[in-house]
Amino acid sequence: MKRVLLTSILLLVLSTLQAEDGYRLWLRYDKISNTALLNKYRTAIKFPFVVGESETIKVAQHELSMGLSSLLGTTYQSNTGSIAASSLWCGTPDQSSEIDNLSSVLQLSKVGDEGYAIASIANNGKKRIFIAANTDIGVLYGIFHFLRLLQTNQPIENLKLVSAPKLKLRMLNHWDNLNRTVERGYAGFSIWDWHRLPGYIDPRYIDYARANASIGINAVSLTNVNANATVLTRSYLEKVKTLADIFRPYGIKVFLTARFSAPAEIGGLKTADPLNDSVQNWWAEKAREIYSLIPDFGGFLVKANSEGQPGPQNYGRNHAEGANMMARAVDPFKGIIIWRAFVYSNENPEDRHKQAYNEFVPLDGKFDKNVMVQVKNGAIDFMPREPFHPLFGAMPRTPLMMEFQVTQEYLGQATHLVYLAPLFKEVLESDTYSKGKGSLVARVIDGSLDSHTLNGMAGVANIGNDINWCGHPFAQANWYALGRLSWDHSLSSEQIADDWLRMSFTNDASFINTIKSVMLKSREIMVNYMNPIGLHHIMGTGHHYGPAPWVSNLNRPEWNPVYYHKADSVGIGFNRTSTGSNAIAQYFPEAQKLWNDINTCEEKNLLWFHHVPWNYILKNKRTVWDELCYRYYNGSEQVNWIIKEWLRQRGKIDDQRFEQVRMLLHIQAEEAIWWRDACLLYFQTFSKMPLPPGYEQPNKTLDYYKKLRFPFAPGGG
Numbered sequence: 001m002k003r004v005l006l007t008s009i010l011l012l013v014l015s016t017l018q019a020e021d022g023y024r025l026w027l028r029y030d031k032i033s034n035t036a037l038l039n040k041y042r043t044a045i046k047f048p049f050v051v052g053e054s055e056t057i058k059v060a061q062h063e064l065s066m067g068l069s070s071l072l073g074t075t076y077q078s079n080t081g082s083i084a085a086s087s088l089w090c091g092t093p094d095q096s097s098e099i100d101n102l103s104s105v106l107q108l109s110k111v112g113d114e115g116y117a118i119a120s121i122a123n124n125g126k127k128r129i130f131i132a133a134n135t136d137i138g139v140l141y142g143i144f145h146f147l148r149l150l151q152t153n154q155p156i157e158n159l160k161l162v163s164a165p166k167l168k169l170r171m172l173n174h175w176d177n178l179n180r181t182v183e184r185g186y187a188g189f190s191i192w193d194w195h196r197l198p199g200y201i202d203p204r205y206i207d208y209a210r211a212n213a214s215i216g217i218n219a220v221s222l223t224n225v226n227a228n229a230t231v232l233t234r235s236y237l238e239k240v241k242t243l244a245d246i247f248r249p250y251g252i253k254v255f256l257t258a259r260f261s262a263p264a265e266i267g268g269l270k271t272a273d274p275l276n277d278s279v280q281n282w283w284a285e286k287a288r289e290i291y292s293l294i295p296d297f298g299g300f301l302v303k304a305n306s307e308g309q310p311g312p313q314n315y316g317r318n319h320a321e322g323a324n325m326m327a328r329a330v331d332p333f334k335g336i337i338i339w340r341a342f343v344y345s346n347e348n349p350e351d352r353h354k355q356a357y358n359e360f361v362p363l364d365g366k367f368d369k370n371v372m373v374q375v376k377n378g379a380i381d382f383m384p385r386e387p388f389h390p391l392f393g394a395m396p397r398t399p400l401m402m403e404f405q406v407t408q409e410y411l412g413q414a415t416h417l418v419y420l421a422p423l424f425k426e427v428l429e430s431d432t433y434s435k436g437k438g439s440l441v442a443r444v445i446d447g448s449l450d451s452h453t454l455n456g457m458a459g460v461a462n463i464g465n466d467i468n469w470c471g472h473p474f475a476q477a478n479w480y481a482l483g484r485l486s487w488d489h490s491l492s493s494e495q496i497a498d499d500w501l502r503m504s505f506t507n508d509a510s511f512i513n514t515i516k517s518v519m520l521k522s523r524e525i526m527v528n529y530m531n532p533i534g535l536h537h538i539m540g541t542g543h544h545y546g547p548a549p550w551v552s553n554l555n556r557p558e559w560n561p562v563y564y565h566k567a568d569s570v571g572i573g574f575n576r577t578s579t580g581s582n583a584i585a586q587y588f589p590e591a592q593k594l595w596n597d598i599n600t601c602e603e604k605n606l607l608w609f610h611h612v613p614w615n616y617i618l619k620n621k622r623t624v625w626d627e628l629c630y631r632y633y634n635g636s637e638q639v640n641w642i643i644k645e646w647l648r649q650r651g652k653i654d655d656q657r658f659e660q661v662r663m664l665l666h667i668q669a670e671e672a673i674w675w676r677d678a679c680l681l682y683f684q685t686f687s688k689m690p691l692p693p694g695y696e697q698p699n700k701t702l703d704y705y706k707k708l709r710f711p712f713a714p715g716g717g
């Protein structure tokens with residue numbers, strides 16, 4: 001008996017030792033299993049040197065030594081051994097005369113301040129790989145790229161790569177509260193241990209910075225946009241300074257969210273009116289204090305006059321007056337203000353879709369040069385599918401920054417496998433037509449369309465203190481995709497998924513091909529079982545988990561799902577054409593053409609723009625009701641397809657993550673049926689039409705679904 005117990009304990013310890021808990025993200029650096037390739041790499045890589053002495057270079061040296069040793073299964077210690085025999089040289093022209101001499105061959109003029117070149121070059125009679133950049137951070141990014149080539153088993157014989165980021169600000173927005181809850185966070189509590197900072201430094205801060213640097217993220221806003229002014233007090237700023245010091249070598253700048261009423265709340269002033277001298281002085285002083293602690297502080301991210309947050313309108317001022325006041329406070333220190341355009345008001349009877357545009361377009365050209373306006377990808381709120389926000393293209397004199405949501409608030413949270421790169425790409429590749437055909441959203445936000453030097457993209461983080469950071473093993477792919485697309489928005493979803501899978505799981509081709517296809521289809525599958533053909537905002541109240549299209553009793557009309565789907569005895573959908581709210585007029589004429597006419601409207605956005613009779617016949621000859629049924633059933637069946645494909649992967653990857661994903665997929669399948677049946681039973685009370693023949697009948701009643709409650713659902717913040 002004793003022996004059995006001991007053996008089980010030993011096995012448990014062993015399995016824990018070998019556990020793949022997901023902590024290592026995509027930086028696992030497991031030894032390359034293909035022996036022929038391993039030998040090739042070992043032959044090609046000898047005595048790596050990373051030239052320089054800065055903190056960033058030290059990080060780069062460490063990463064390269066660790067990555068190579070681990071991937072190649074033999075010790076590599078950067079900057080030791082024979083420099084003459086070295087075949088991997090990393091550095092900048094300033095630090096290395098070899099690199100300086102080769103700078104035109106390496107094309108360093110093309111890589112700017114953060115980019116890099118990786119090239120195989122014959123040098124002094126020896127073939128060498130150079131990882132070169134104009135700056136130390138460029139060297140670190142290049143080293144991460146090089147390690148990725150090995151992790152993904154790419155050839156390295158004849159490298160000739162030049163890479164520079166398309167966007168300057170590549171950012172994560174944490175919605176983390178000071179009490180460590182995370183608004184819309186589904187992966188545990190905040191990783192910022194405010195209480196024990198600055199004295200206690202969780203090693204996780206360094207791993208977080210490494211992970212971000214490995215995908216090019218160079219800015220993080222630490223706190224919730226529903227801001228708490230306490231973070232601007234001295235004792236918290238000292239904690240922030242500690243984080244900023246840790247992140248600096250990894251090229252990451254820290255931003256804070258600023259509560260507009262802070263001068264009154266913590267500054268003892270009677271007002272926070274942006275035109276008041278004492279308020280202006282307070283912010284100027286606060287900026288001076290912050291920059292004395294954190295010289296490279298990024299600036300403030302501000303949610304104002306939205307969902308109850310204070311803002312300039314409380315004092316009869318507009319967004320530009322509020323933003324500019326803060327911009328002047330940080331300007332002497334090269335700081336910027338990121339002002340969010342996520343505004344809507346219940347006192348405004350206008351379609352919520354139109355409100356941000358109506359408030360912001362008249363302010364175009366009125367913001368100071370160090371203000372960016374951050375716009376969510378769509379006009380409502382991070383739905384499974386939204387047409388792009390009409391502000392893109394409509395404010396040419398203002399740098400607009402993209403705000404995506406990485407945390408899956410409305411997309412199955414940390415339970416559903418949904419790969420978001422296709423959603424991000426769909427928006428980035430949408431044509432605003434603001435300057436004729438080809439005026440893509442991507443070109444608005446990278447500044448190339450309207451010649452802005454400030455430009456960027458942010459994602460609301462999905463990171464928490466769960467051991468695997470993001471809750472769902474596949475949710476890590478969304479953090480990864482945000483970074484890679486911020487660096488280069490022309491990358492395909494497929495390429496990003498391919499890299500992420502290889503780095504996070506295995507290079508096994510059959511696993512990669514199957515699971516990549518699952519990932520690429522997963523977003524569309526989720527749209528089908530949650531919000532097909534343009535339905536939106538029909539999820540449960542408050543926690544936003546699960547379906548609740550019947551909710552109609554909330555004080556604010558635009559918080560009720562019935563406001564959005566408008567189902568009645570005639571049909572379903574929100575008429576946003578000229579005969580309805582006319583939100584469509586906010587788009588340029590060519591974009592309007594995609595959606596304006598019910599007969600030609602892209603079906604994926606049909607109910608977003610039209611109220612459509614239940615028996616209206618679509619191009620595929622189904623009625624709208626039948627199409628809804630088809631999509632809901634198809635979406636939920638497709639989750640079973642995902643499960644089937646996943647089960648075939650047993651043994652190809654570690655058991656621990658295999659099991660985690662398997663269990664989560666089973667919940668996803670149940671929840672897809674919940675979405676399907678709850679929504680169809682509810683909409684059927686209006687359509688009065690039967691399910692098409694052959695469809696399995698729901699086995700629960702609408703009443704059953706209406707009574708479900710989730711009092712402790714996560715993410716409430």
Ligand code: GCV
Pocket residue numbers: 175183184225226303307342381409
């Ligand atoms: C931080 C949605 C979310 C809120 C969030 C808000 C925002 O409404 O449900 O939790 O608040 O967006 O983006 O400001």
